[in-house]
Amino acid sequence: MNMNRGLLVVTISAGVLAFLSGALYFTQIKAEGALLKPGDSKIVALGQSLYQDNCASCHGDNLEGQPDWQSQNEQGRLPAPPHDETGHTWHHTDDLLFGLTKLGIAKMAKLKNHETDMPAYEGTLTDDEIIAVLSFIKSRWPQEIRDMHDERNRITAEREKQ
Template identity: 60%
Template sequence: MNWRFLASGVAVLVLLGLAGYSRIQDPERPSVISRFAPGAAEAEQSTAVRLRPGDTGLVADGREIYATACASCHGANLEGQPNWRQRKPDGRLPAPPHDPSGHTWHHPDDQLFALTKAGPAMIVGDGYESDMPGFAGSLSDREIIAVLSFIKSTWPAEIRARHDGINRQANGQN
């Protein structure tokens, strides 16, 4: 097993988990995303981010945005780059798939939004390098939610239900 990959993944989850915990404890305190992404504090909503895979208009917009902003790395069919779990010679990880074979659906909506808006390097910090940029300067919050809603709309019902459970758990609901 690649321990650097595992450590990076754990670091992302810990940081995002702490951000969510601190937000639950003090709703007035800025989240991790607002400290890293330009303009995020102003754009941050008072309610949690919610993907809307059943909103056909939003999903259609997300499909178009995905095709222009994401497919070149994550694949036209959300398949990701080959060997996405193995580091490239430069030490960076290839783009993961967003289909059910990937790990996207393992993360709650808030985390997916934060990673997309700020980019993994800003979220992880500590010199972490990633080919994925943050999209805060090029996509609106609505456009990011549209892309993520499109991605979720492609998952089978079982995976969507499991993702909904992950969201409930992340938001302190059972």
């Protein structure tokens, strides 16, 4: 991939993520009690099992994602990113992660003709199961990353109250 194409992919990805953040805010896609529970061993155990059954084939058994996840593949799509601390999952609030997982990128952001390998789990997993999977993922992050993620959630919640 040449430098200009790589820059274009990064720019488009950043734009899509910014749009998704705004789409989530304006459409208010939220699950009641969607706060992740990485310290609840029962929820995390359920999430681990569901992750293995529904997510690991793309995102990896150890949350490592697919190789070259920041570069488009032959189909022009971005491979599955890691969900460990090396990826960008922890940069997004609980509500955004929940919405992306439940509705998928295209539906949540109302993007027509957007192709992605990431399925929407609405109708496959319940809201509680989605929360369990996301709780499992968060439980695997180092404490410093979990703390930064909690701070993002707190700041976002404060902004939404204003």
